[in-house]
Amino acid sequence: MKPLIALIEALIFNRRVLALLLLAFVLLPGMFFAREACKELAAFSSPQQAATCTWLIEANPVTNTTLLSFTQMFILIILASNWNLTAGFTGYIDFGHAVFFGIGAFATAVLMGASRWEAWPALLSDWSFWPAMVGGGIAAAGFAVLIGSATLRLKGPYFSIAMLGTLVAMRELVRVNRDLFGGGLGLNLPVYLNRPLFYYLSLGIAVFVISFVWWIRRTEFGASLVAIREDEIGAEMRGINTTLHKITVFFLSAFLTGVVGGMWAYQNTYIDADIAFQQSRTIDMVMMSMLGGLGTVAGPVLGSAVIYWLRDVVWSNFLFVHQIFEGLLLITIVLFVPEGMMSFFGVNREGTSLTRIVRGWLKRPTVEEDSTP
């Protein structure tokens, strides 16, 4: 087992491999474009050339669906990384983080003019996608500040339950508002099917979020967040404005979640209360971060990727039991790998223990025994 883990570690956490992986992701839609070009060519060429084109199309595995799959994986990576920012760094386990996703989605839809409500101001309608997506992020972040200033005063399970309640309440509020949010009918966004765009957008946000979390961890701000997780009262007495720190990190995490929600809404072209405020989306975030390693930078990314593809395999092979499988997986994680997959590796890479952060400042190698986050 050990050599295998060492091999995986050498493969995954190698800068060159990571750079190559990123390059591959950037170049992947190129194959999709080539495929589309072949399709066009096949229509306007001689039978012999058309045969070549058909062969090229069949040999090329990158279809619309491939791009969609990767887009969904990137979205999950972004969500898990964002969730990890509040839960892993600050220690506030949020069971309702999907509420920001839903708010981002609905705000974007309304700003793009999907609402049928006459009284809605024209100024806040018929925006183009880009400002509307940012608007979705701002709406989610604003809501995070409002709800966070109340719920972040709660500790431990009380905070988790309060956020769970927020998610459910928000879903019902949106569902009963027929004028603005379409009630049970939902909202239809302008149809725009451009897979490569959404692919690149989600890839870009994912790269940004990962670098952002990685950078936060190195700063004094990150150390303050972890100090809050370790000992909130001590941190407060040593001069950290814990409330401000908690709300700031909640704000940042909600903003990015809201932006992704907006992007998802536009890609999906239709949203309603149930799919935008899906409970399982929160569970996804929790499960993926936990599997990868709570409070690490690479953990949620690894966890999301593994669970996404595992789920794909299970879903396509065992359709009737795939949900049982997910439940079992969650239990297994909590029981057997509570520290996540990152703990398999000799050094808990990019962990957010105070040890790790401070030694980063002192430019000192970390000792193996201090590997837990």
Next chain:
Amino acid sequence: MNGSPLLEGREVTKHFGGLTALLDVDFAVYPGEIVGLIGPNGSGKTTLFDCLTRVQKIDDGQVFFKGQDITRKKPYQVAHMGLSRTFQVFRVYNRLTTLENMLLSRQWHGETLWRQLRPSQPETEQRARELLEFLTIDHLIEEQAGNLSGGQQRLLELGMALMPDPDLVLLDEAASGVNPVLIETIVERIRTLSNEQGKTFLLIEHNMGFIGDLCSRVFVLNFGQKLAEGTPDEVMNNEAVIEAYFGS
């Protein structure tokens, strides 16, 4: 003892449910002083510290620090104003080395969030090293805090409290569980800080030798009320104090 007090409490009262932990406690600490706070176990000394650093809400009365009312301020605001404390039960990060502990207790004073968006600066490390040298534990710079002896951890806590360059330091049992040689060191360092840098100390202590060596004035708390106040000699010969400590 002239001029306005650095820290002043007026009728500070604190209840825990039906238990009165502090009742109408008045006190004043003047700049540059070293003041002792003594009293039997459970007399409310640590609760008073918690009230001063605003970890506990004050039910009634007022506290002034540097002339400002801090009765409703947040703990971090009080810390930013230059009031620092050590803890009876250590709050050091055991797995970090002494130097790293010092870095984490760095100058958070008045730092905006924006300024925190960078790694710790070399000046902070420089200051931490100087302080550790001053506190005579610089040879333990690479040692994990959890491996230090009780006395060395007390010194480390004192160092962490001094990192933000506070005006007033509250020391909660700075000498308990410390061997006599280290107590000498702690006494001498506190005196140096007071004489050379004009720092003010308020300290809880059970060791009367320690109090007698350092303090110019002593408050005695008993059952949450101020029992006596005066020089160490006066207090030690006060009949009410003797009764509270040893029974009649």
